[in-house]
Amino acid sequence: SEMITADLVDLDLSAETKEAAARALAERMAALGRVTDLAGFLADVATREAQMPTGLDGGIGIPHCRSAHVSEPTLAFGRSAAGIDFGAADGPADLIFLIAAPAGADDAHLTILSALARxxxxxxxxxxxxxxxxxxxxxxxxxxxxxxxxxAAAQTEAAPPSGEAASGSAQTSPADDAAPAEAGAPNAAPAPSEAPAPKDTTGPATADPTPEHPFRIVAVTSCPTGIAHTYMAAESLENAGREAGVELVVETQGSAGFTRLDPALIAAADGVILAHDVPVRDKDRFAGKPTVDVGVKAGINRPGELIAEVRQKATRGETTAPAAAGTPVERTGEPGEGYGTKLRKWLMSGVSYMVPFVAAGGLLIAIGFALGGYKVNKAPSVMDHFVWTQTDSWAALMFQIGGVAFAFLVPVLAGYIAYGIADRPGLVPGFVGGSIALTINAGFLGGLAAGLISGAVVTAIQRVRIPQALRGIMPVVVIPLISSAVVGFLMFVVIGKPIATAQKGMTDWLSGLSGANAVLLGALLGLMMCFDLGG
Known part of the structure; x- marks a missing residue:
C-alpha cells in the first residue's frame, strides 16, 4: 500500500509544540489502522526525540522512530503556518514529517524512506x-x-489572479504561503538559499590550490535510527561536494544495510568525513587519512565547512593514527561515556579473553587431581615418563597441560587490556608486560598494571605526528619496539617490585586464613564466587 495518502496530510497543522504535532499526525495514522497503539507509538517517538532533536535547518522537522506499534511503514506530513520548534539552530519548522517504521521493517520500505530523506x-x-x-x-x-x-506548473494554472484569495478553500495558496515569513517564521519562505546543503559551501572550492585531479573525499553517515538523518546528511554532503568541485562518495550506514566503499576509492581518497551519532562500522579502513569526525547533523547543516576543514587538514598533512579508528571497546560503547566506564570496559576486555584460559586450564588441572590424587603435581614431566596404560600418566598429562594454559593468564589479561585501549598495536607491549609480571612474581596485579601502562604508552606514541615516509612501518616496527622497551623498563625497574611486594602480601594474608580463620576464608571465597557470577 502507499506509505502516504491525502488522508495523512495536514496542510493547516495547528499544533504549537512538537509533542502536539506528533500526536496530531499520529492520530491520522491510527485512524487508518497503521498505528495499533497510539500511546505506545508516541512514547517511542518521544524516546527517539530525546536522543537527539529532529529539527533541521531550513524549516524542517522530521520526528521518526521504529516501533512495535506500527503495522506498516507510514509517513504523515503537516504544514504549520506559525512554525513548531523541533530544536533546529535556525528556528522553528514549518514542514513536519512523521515517519513510522515497524520494528521489523524490510529493506525495500526503508530504502523508500531514505529516498524521501534525500x-x-x-x-x-x-x-x-x-x-x-x-x-x-x-x-x-x-x-x-x-x-x-x-x-508548480499545475499550481500556476490553478492560481487566482494576483491579489485575490482562493475562494472556498482552507488550503494554502501561493499568496498565503508568504504569510509565515511575514509573521516572523524565518524558515517558511521557499527561497532556494534556505536549503541546508548549499548555504555554507562558498569557501571550500578555494581552500587550496587546484591539484592535477579533483580533491577526493569519502564519507560515512549514520544516525541512531538509520532512517532519516543518515540519508539527509549523505545528500547534503554530495550536493556540497558538487558545488565545491570535489569528488565525494558517501557510504550510508542506515537501517536498510550498507554497501562498503570500494577499498580502491578509500585508498585514492585525499580526505575522509565521518558524520555519525553511532559508532562507524569498520572505521579502521580510514586510518592514515585526513579525517573530520562530527555528528550527523553537522553533515546536514554545514557540509561546506566540513569539506573545507578536511581540505585544510590535507594541506597541513594531518592524518589519523590507527588508534583514531576506534578500539574494540569503543566500538561497543555509547557516545559520551565517562572515564570510569571506559576503564571498566578496558579491564573487562582483558578478563573476557582470559576467562577461556581459566576454564580450560582449571578444568584440566582438576581432572589431573581427580585421576592422580593430590600428589599429581609432583609427577615427572610426561616428556620423560609417560605410560599409555597407566592412569597416573594420563593424570600427569592433564595436570601439566592445564598448568601451561594457566601460564597464559596474566600475559593474556595484560595484552587484551592494552588491546581494549589501543587496538592491535597494544598487544605486543601488553603481552610483554604481562610476561614480565609473571617473571617478577607480580601476578595479576602486575598484569593489570602492565595492560593499562601498555595501552597508555601506545596511545601516546600514536598521537605523535610522524613523517609520511615512516607511517608504513609504525604499526609493525616502531610502535612495538618503543612501547615494549618503555613498558619493560617500567615493569622491571620502576613499579614491578612494589607491585610484587603487594601481591605477595595479599597472597600471604589469604594463606594465613586457612588455619584458625578457616570460616573467614570460606566466607571470603563464597563472596568472591557470588561476585564473579554476577550477584
Missing part, C-alpha cells in the same frame, strides 16, 4: 511542498508521483 535536501522539493494547494498534490509530491516542476 529529497528533503532539494530546495525545489521543499518549495513545492510549501506552495501545495491541496493534500492530494502534497501526497503525490512526497510519493514521487509528480515532480516539483509539474506541481
Amino acid at each position: 529529497q528533503l535536501m532539494n530546495a525545489e522539493f521543499t518549495a513545492a511542498l510549501r506552495s501545495a494547494a491541496d493534500t492530494a498534490t502534497a501526497a503525490a509530491l512526497i510519493r514521487g508521483d509528480v515532480t516539483p516542476q509539474q506541481a
